[in-house]
Amino acid sequence: MGSCIICGAPADGAICDSHEQDVRFEFTGSNPNQLTPGRYYKGTVDGFAEFGVFINIGDRVTGLLHKSELDQRLDSLDWDEGDEVYVQVTGVRDNGNVDLGWSIRQSDREFRGKLIDDPEKGAILPEDADDSETDDGDDQQATTDGAGTVDPQTQRDEAEEEEDTDDAEADESESETDDAASEAESDEPARVQIETLSDRVGETVRIEGEIVGARQTSGPTVFEVRDETATVDCAAFVEAGVRAYPEAETGDLVRLDGEVELRNNELQVETEDLEKLDGDDYETVETRLEDALRAEARPDDVDLLADHESVSAVHDRIRDAAEEIRRAVMESRPVIVRHNATADGYVAGAAIERAVLPLVRDEHAKSDAEYHFFDRRPLEDGDYDMADATKDVTTMLDNRERHDEKLPLFVVVSAGSTDESRDGFELLDIYDAPRVVVDAGYPDEDVADLADVAVNPYLEGEEADDVTAGVLGTNLAAHVNDDVREGVAHLPAVSYWDETPEAYTDLASDAGYDEAHTTALREAVALEAYYQSYEDKRELITDLLFEHEKRDLAEHVSEQFSKKLQNELDTVEPNLSVRGANGVSFTVLDTEAFTHRFDFPPTGLLLDEIHRRELGAEGASDGNHVTLGVGEDEIHVRSDGRVNAREIAESASEEVGDAGISAKGTRDGAIEFLSGEREAALDAVVLAISDRL
Structure with a gap:
């Protein structure tokens, strides 16, 4: 044992x-x-x-x-x-x-x-x-960090040999040795910036910065140190599996001397001495880091992708959100993008991913840093609820405990503005995990206050029914990293299902994406978003949205989208019912009885398409039309944003008090009820909507 x-x-x-x-x-x-x-x-x-x-x-x-x-x-x-x-x-x-x-x-x-x-x-x-x-040679013990640390016994033997040599030399010329020792003590290595280490392999250097991570391996302790320019791993060895410099923890400012080495094509500093800073030295380094962070993190006052009034209203908020993301990268804080698992959500999340990954690669010497410091996780239900937050908190606490990792910055996209996300944000808030919300949905009161930065035109008093999360996310990406501006300029056009503003179709056209291509991209992403909705599908989404030469891929997936959607429409259209009240017409679909509930398309996407077709039909052009999808215990509403589910639920609950009626979401949200009161709940909802339109 x-x-x-x-x-x-x-x-x-x-x-x-x-x-x-x-x-x-x-x-x-x-x-x-x-x-x-x-x-x-x-x-x-x-x-x-x-x-x-x-x-x-x-x-x-x-x-x-x-x-x-x-x-x-x-x-x-x-x-x-x-x-x-x-x-x-x-x-x-x-x-x-x-x-x-x-x-x-x-x-x-x-x-x-x-x-x-x-x-x-x-x-x-x-x-x-x-x-x-083993294949690591007789004089080295490979470690988790590629440090190539000398085996403890070998290290002791070599140290004894060096000591014997020094004693012999001292017997021959004691005064010469003393002079050399005195000179060595006064000869300190020069402080250098981490970004210059690639030119200093083999040199002994001094770096000053913050410990942003520390992990104990079976060999050395590895400190991840960040200065005002970059981040590097520093391996410190005392004895196999024993913590070196136990007084040094994540968040401490330190002065570290060591030799720059290249291990598995990655830079690493073999630590010879590490000292925690205090007093004037601490303040000097703290000021240096903070000034550099502030200067680098705040994006330039760059232009928005297009002239769009509703987006212009949140331009400052976009810059604030970009600063939070850039600062997180520079502080070696993971960035977690949580986005709605829809075409719009994927477009916004992928745009931000496109901007952040190059910054992560530039900041960290490790070749796989982008997998540790950035993650994109779709939200299956379109809200950042307690289940989502619990998963995230469990993961972040585990990473903090096992890898001494900083708490991540959560960027919630195309979600996070309604009460359904309140509990999730409050859980993150307990742990002081920073949060940014990017959303074009109508918000509930005070939910945005739970985020450090909230980008939502409605919060600025704009009626933003012409804005998508894809538009906001793409503009945010251009502010996070202006180098990707041209590469993401076509994405806003991809995020609209209809009535795309001309400014965005022009941007896409200039980038080589005609209307047929952007339509194919939107449909392809919508289909892929449905399958394994909890997975980011990073490489596949990249191929679809950014690899222009892979147009055949988008066309192929789009064809599958159209076929599956049309098959479902052929199934449901004969089973649509129409009713009216107070001059308002309702198209009602019994989703429980007349849809394939466990296959594509999902209910929300299907209702969107039915509603667009109904509005385009003769006689519905006045817009006084509502589409309802009635399930076993909920009613989904489509009304071009004119119906607020919160208000309807309150009214309907007064009408049928024992139906357990409540709302999920705000404008064009859903009404939930007890399945045993299905017909009574539907009648009450229809009456409440017709009274308000």
């Missing part, structure tokens, strides 16, 4: 079950059946096929990483034969074939430890294995 190298708990080997996936293994066996499914292994690329990549796990075992397991396209995978990679063994088949899964961690530094998977000894430390079983 051993103890876990991460938590110290008793374990059958060097790692406990709960932390087995936090370390990477090196396999020394010769039979596939000796592998342990679920573990992450280091391997080498053996070859490529149309269906995936063959990876050697150890010397005699090869597995297949199928292309469906990759987080990117196979042809964009930057691997060559012989490259060291990291994969997860997902299973071993009866015939000995090994199935592999993708690992987002593609360097030693991203794991919390390294172990040997020995078929006879089990999970053991590298120093407990024979030299022949």
Whole structure:
């Protein structure tokens, strides 16, 4: 019985079950059946096929990483034969074939430890294995951070040899040694900026900045230090698995001396000395960092993408939101974009992603930083509710505990303006997690006050029925990173289902996207947004929205959209009912009885299309028309924004007090009720709407 190298708990080997996936293994066996499914292994690329990549796990075992397991396209995978990679063994088949899964961690530094998977000894430390079983050389112990830290015993032996040499030299010339020592003590390295370290590999330097992250590996402690220019990992070693400089924590300002090294093509500083700053030194560095942050984070007063009155009303708020995002990147604070899982929400979220990722790559030396410091997570129900917030809080607290990570900045897009998001924001507020809202929906009172910055034209007194979240998100992206302005200029036109302002169709046309193409993009994204609505689909959405040469992809998916939507319309149109009250006509669809509820299109998108068609029909041009989708226990309203679900629910509840009527959302929201009072609730809602129009 051993103890876990991460938590110290008793374990059958060097790692406990709960932390087995936090370390990477090196396999020394010769039979596939000796592998342990679920573990992450280091391997080498053996070859490529149309269906995936063959990876050697150890010397005699090869597995297949199928292309469906990759987080990117196979042809964009930057691997060559012989490259060291990291994969997860997902299973071993009866015939000995090994199935592999993708690992987002593609360097030693991203794991919390390294172990040997020995078929006879089990999970053991590298120093407990024979030299022949490792590939890291006799004088180094590879760590989670690629630090190549010298093995503790070797380090002690070398230190003793150096000490013996120094003693011998001292016997020969004591005065000469003393003079050299005095000179060395006074010869301090010069302070440099982190952004210059790529030109200083092999040099001993001094950096001053803030510790923005600290993680303990089975080898060194790794401090992530940010100065006014960039961020770099600094490995500090005392003893394997022992915290170096325990007094230094995330948020401290420090002065650090060390040698600049290149590990796995990534910069790292081998720490020789680290000192927490206080007094005047602390104030000097604090001022330097804050001045740089303020100057860099605040975007220039750039123009909006187009002349649009409702957007101009929130121009300052767009700049404020851009500053929050840019500052988060510079502070090594993860940015989490939570957007509605609709075409509009995806357009806005993808635009922000397009702007932020280059900034993350510029800020951090680690090649996979964009996967750690940016995430886009769709919202399945279009609100940031307690369930969403609970998931986010659980994840962020786990990351803070395990990786000493800062709390992220949450950017909630095409959602977050109504009471349905209040509880979620209040939970984030308890932990002081910063929040930005970007939305074009009609807001509930005071919900925006729960965000640090809220971008919504309605909050500025504008009747913004001609604005989409895609328009706001794209303008925000251009302020976050002006370099992407031209690359996202076509997106506002993609976000409108009808009546696209001419200014945005012109922008798209200038970028090479005609109306047919923007329509195809919108429909393709809407279809893909429906499937696995909780997944960001980063590479697929990128191909659809930004890879102009992949127009065939958008056309293909759009064709599927049109076919599925028309099939559903053919099903429901014979079953639409029409009723009227007080001069208002209602088209009513029983979604429970006459739709395929678990297939595309979703109810909201289907009702939008029905309502547009009904308004275009003869006799409905006066706009005095409402479309209702009646489900088992809710009624969805479409009225071109003229019906506020909160007001209707209040009135209908007075009419049918025992139906449990309540509202979800504001204008063109939904009315919820008890399923047993379905007909009474529908009659009360129709009456309440007709009384107000």
